[in-house]
Amino acid sequence: MTTTSTVAAVPRRRRVVQHKRAIAFFILPFGVLFTLFYLIPIGYAIYQSMLVVERDGTFGEAQEVFGWFQQYVLVFQNGPFWRSVGRVLLFGIVQVPVMLGLALLFALLLDSPLVRGKKFFRLAFFVPYAVPGVIAAIMWGFLFSPNLSPFTAVTKNIDFLGADLVLWSIANVVTWVFVGYNMLIIYSSLLAIPTEIYEAARLDGAGQARIAWSIKIPLVRPAIVLTAIFSIIGTLQLLAEPQVFRSFSSAVTNTFTPNMTVYATASVPNASLAAAFSVVLALATFILSFTFLKFTQRKEAE
Amino acid sequence: MSSTTLDQNTKQPRSLKPSKASDPSASAGSLKESLLSRTGAMLIMGIFTLYFLIPIWWLFVASSKSQGQLLTTNGLWFADFNLFQNIGDLFAYRDGVFLRWMGNSVLYAGLGGLVATIIAGMCGYALAKYRFPGREVIFNVVLGGVLVPATALALPLFLLFSQAQLTNTFWAVFLPSIVSPFGVYLTRIFAAQSVPDELIEASRIDGAGEIRTFFTVSIRLMAPALVTVFLFQFVAIWNNFFLPLIMLRSEELFPVTFGLYAWNTQLNQVPELRPYVLIGALLSIIPLIVTFLLLQRFWRSGLGTGSLK
Structure with missing residues (x-):
């Protein structure tokens, strides 16, 4: 950020920029596309979210007029939207720690001398990541169904697709897909630790569990924080898996997650309210991952 | 932007392929690791291998069955192997x-x-x-x-x-x-x-x-x-x-x-x-x-x- 002010304050005293054309050639394609498909849509979403529909009398022609933050008042009064936010927050509080806990456990086991056949396990655990969310949800939808599942003995007695459990059935799909991916990120950062660090601990008689807890986990913290942030972002954006589950379960409503609410609202069509939902959701995502990042950094400093 | 991780990654001090040479604990520490923790570790990995692979295995088996057998035969094992005919039908x-x-x-x-x-x-x-x-x-x-x-x-x-x-x-x-x-x-x-x-x-x-x-x-x-x-x-x-x-x-x-x-x-x-x-x-x-x-x-x-x- 400091450079911003320097550039503005002393532009002329700087050396002449060399290779201007090459720099433009390298930067412009991305710059133009980023502006068109990131910056302008963000600006447009904010603009659209401030429009309200007005009519002249009951039967007058509908007109979009600028209404500042009126839409946002509606957002805050919208019950289904906040219920969907609450639902994914509950989902995230349970699913993210379970998923990352498993990923960390597997990464530590792979990095320990306790496990043989590491190459096989690494691949086997990672394969689900190659399955798109839609396909994974279709597969598990069949596996959970009371008639088609190969485990009918279980699925006939436990209603995985009912109102009580369907959220956790979806959590299972997300966990199944992403554990291996997160495991690999943590594992590759474990591999980057020089082995000499462990030797002193081993000479002092520390076992694998102790080494993992006191040395390895603190050293791979950045990787865990990164995977946690990606997971938090992913949770708030949940869409494909619950949308697919609607075919298997009537308990999944069309406002089950915030993004489904956005889609349902846009199809009404109420573009302004949907845009306001999108803006609130993007801000919430940003604030949540930013807070988490700051929180973990401060804990690290202590 | 500290770049320690990247630095180590590009240099790759330990190969990602687990070999005996890159795993010094294999020889030195093996006596300390009891049979119990080894078995426990392998058991965890084994169970979760099933968790990760069974859905894909089921999908493969299910794809090889005809419409009728899909519902009537054991979901985790093959009936008449119709995979290629099914693929042909799909195409x-x-x-x-x-x-x-x-x-x-x-x-x-x-x-x-x-x-x-x-x-x-x-x-x-x-x-x-x-x-x-x-x-x-x-x-x-x-x-x-x-x-x-x-x-x-x-x-x-x-x-x-x-x-x-x-x-x-x-x-x-x-x-x-x-x-x-x-x-x-x-x-x-x-x-x-x-x-x-x-x-x-x-x-x-x-x-x-x-x-x-x-x-x-x-x-x-x-x-x-x-x-x-x-x-x-x-x-x-x-x-x-x-x-x-x-x-x-x-x-x-x-x-x-x-x-x-x-x-x-x-x-x-x-x-x-x-x-x-x-x-x-x-x-x-x-x-x-x-x-x-x-x-x-x-x-x-x-x-x-x-x-x-």
Whole structure:
């Protein structure tokens, strides 16, 4: 950020920029596309979210007029939207720690001398990541169904697709897909630790569990924080898996997650309210991952 | 931006392949690790191997069955092996619409991923290797873009594309897919580490232009990062759901995941579609698995690059 002010304050005293054309050639394609498909849509979403529909009398022609933050008042009064936010927050509080806990456990086991056949396990655990969310949800939808599942003995007695459990059935799909991916990120950062660090601990008689807890986990913290942030972002954006589950379960409503609410609202069509939902959701995502990042950094400093 | 992790990753002090030599604990510490903890560890890994692989195994078995046997035979073992006949039926169904979807996905994800990687790589390289006013501003804006969830963009993109009358076209899904802020972030950090200034200088003395230097020399040194960016983008586009959901109406433009989703929603009315959904799901994950296996040498070294602080 400091450079911003320097550039503005002393532009002329700087050396002449060399290779201007090459720099433009390298930067412009991305710059133009980023502006068109990131910056302008963000600006447009904010603009659209401030429009309200007005009519002249009951039967007058509908007109979009600028209404500042009126839409946002509606957002805050919208019950289904906040219920969907609450639902994914509950989902995230349970699913993210379970998923990352498993990923960390597997990464530590792979990095320990306790496990043989590491190459096989690494691949086997990672394969689900190659399955798109839609396909994974279709597969598990069949596996959970009371008639088609190969485990009918279980699925006939436990209603995985009912109102009580369907959220956790979806959590299972997300966990199944992403554990291996997160495991690999943590594992590759474990591999980057020089082995000499462990030797002193081993000479002092520390076992694998102790080494993992006191040395390895603190050293791979950045990787865990990164995977946690990606997971938090992913949770708030949940869409494909619950949308697919609607075919298997009537308990999944069309406002089950915030993004489904956005889609349902846009199809009404109420573009302004949907845009306001999108803006609130993007801000919430940003604030949540930013807070988490700051929180973990401060804990690290202590 | 401390770059210790990246540094160690590029140098790769320990190979990712677990060999006896790189695992000093195997000889020295093996006596200390009791049989109990070994068995426990292997048991955990074994159970979870089943958890991760059984769904895919079931999908494979189910794809090999005829419609009738799907419901009546053991789901985890084969009945009459009809896989190839089922595949043939799927390819023939509705004039091969499934193959069309596969082709669309390859185009969206393959071509889109490639273009995204080149564009992001060029930008990241320029941000790492040239000094010019506004450089940090651009980088910070792009970094902010990494944190903007792609699904938050889907709706405004739809509104904008509908004003340009471009919804329900190939471009509506393709164009937004070729922008990868994460790619710029990753390639910038990687280029700063792995492309030495001396090399660019030497290339200049040899009379090569800046652009030629990038495409002949620098791009090779950046290969691991570029492959990682390509893979991330490829997977992101292949899995993208919101954009096709909101943009596309015509079946012939669907990517394969979205086409299968559409069939899946009709299952209650058209149960005959069930085998097609299952076989289609199986076939649709094969390109991704093949891509990962072919490129794993690259992404394994590139994955850790993201865990910079």
